[in-house]
Amino acid sequence: MRKIKADEITKIVKNLCMETNYYLPEDILDHLKKGLKKETSPLGKKTIEIMLKNAEIAAREKIPLCQDTGIVVVFVEVGQEVVIVNGDLEKAINEGVRQGYIEGYLRKSVVSDPLFERKNTNNNTPPVIYTRIVSGNRLKITLLPKGAGSENMSKIAMLKPSDGIKGVKEFIIQTVKEAGPNPCPPVIVGVGIGGSFEKCAFLAKKALLRKIGEHNTDGRYARLERELIKEINNLGIGPQGFGGKITALAVNIEYFPCHIASLPVAVNLQCWVSRHKQIEI
């Protein structure tokens, strides 16, 4: 058995909250730069230039890239040989978010009740936590602060198996088209196909963690991803919706077996400020 102290987890989460919000991941930076070369719209080009400048300022000044520092989504993989001591996992993660958002000068964007009071919790807790028990003695924490602009444009559909590939493609493209400028394009399109109602939404979220430029290891899904990004960029939405060629930086599909009568599809849109980072101990 390997012991991991709860306060060590708190520290990791706290640092991840700050780092994800200050530093744009390298793969996003690279693909924005590539997009800048491909974009032919003058306004689109200027927009991407400002995005790159923004990333520079945020990193230099240690201030958030976007004022919407999101609700925190945490994926935890706990090795079954790990014992957490001096506290418990969820409390430790909560405390990390609280400290990170207060000490990091990040915006507190969480309300305690979605419908009635909508009172700000003032420390950005609670995060949304997904825990998975895996083999081994490691602990992996992945943090993804998710802004509402893109989250609000995300969609799920319970398609019929007969809708097939064509139906799935149409739903994904339609979701991006209807979202238009709102999710802050160029976007990352996370897609979950299969599983159950909630599983495909979870897969769509997880798809956002994949490195930009990498494709699904299954060639059929990889091909679908390539077709979709081409068609999405042909929509003409462009950076920030001002019109242009670069509407999406990636389409990432994750899939799971499903019921004989089902074809669930979820599209989780992510803005160009696609913040996430993983730490393994």
Added chain:
Amino acid sequence: MREKIRLNTPFSDRDIEKLKIGDEILLTGIIYTARDMAHKRIVESIEKNEPLPFNLKGQVIYYTGPAPARPGRIIGSAGPTTSYRMDPYTIPLIKAGLKGMIGKGPRSKCVIDVMAKYKAVYFAAIGGAAAFISEKIKKARIIAYEDLGPEAIWELEVEDFPVILINDIRGNDLYREGIKNYRR
């Protein structure tokens, strides 16, 4: 594309009559922040004939909820939030004299029509470029609704604050027009 246009706030009708969709504009002067909850309260005050946190005549509202300022900085990161959420509250504000709005994303047809009728314009700031934008803010103070936290109303003094004109006073919409040139 035309040269960048420098514009001071507050606006007169003359200032905004000449603006066209796609124009790149640098704003200088005072603007006010307000988002969902602040809009709700302003509209309630208009309905009850109560005094407003600021006089809306000729003014510009920026849809943002800034991050807290790091010590030594004027304001935290402050980029635009999605504007359609403010659509249900916008019309009474325009009728009360509001001349400009800054946000991101399309407005409803109703709002665009009212902008044309009462002469008001809508600009986009670059969503997600909140650190960059915060450096265009030279002074900042909360003037109302402090209890709303990030949704309080701030008075911002901005200098060369970069925005793009989305809706002019003739009912045109850059989001509808811009896409046409690049759709394939």
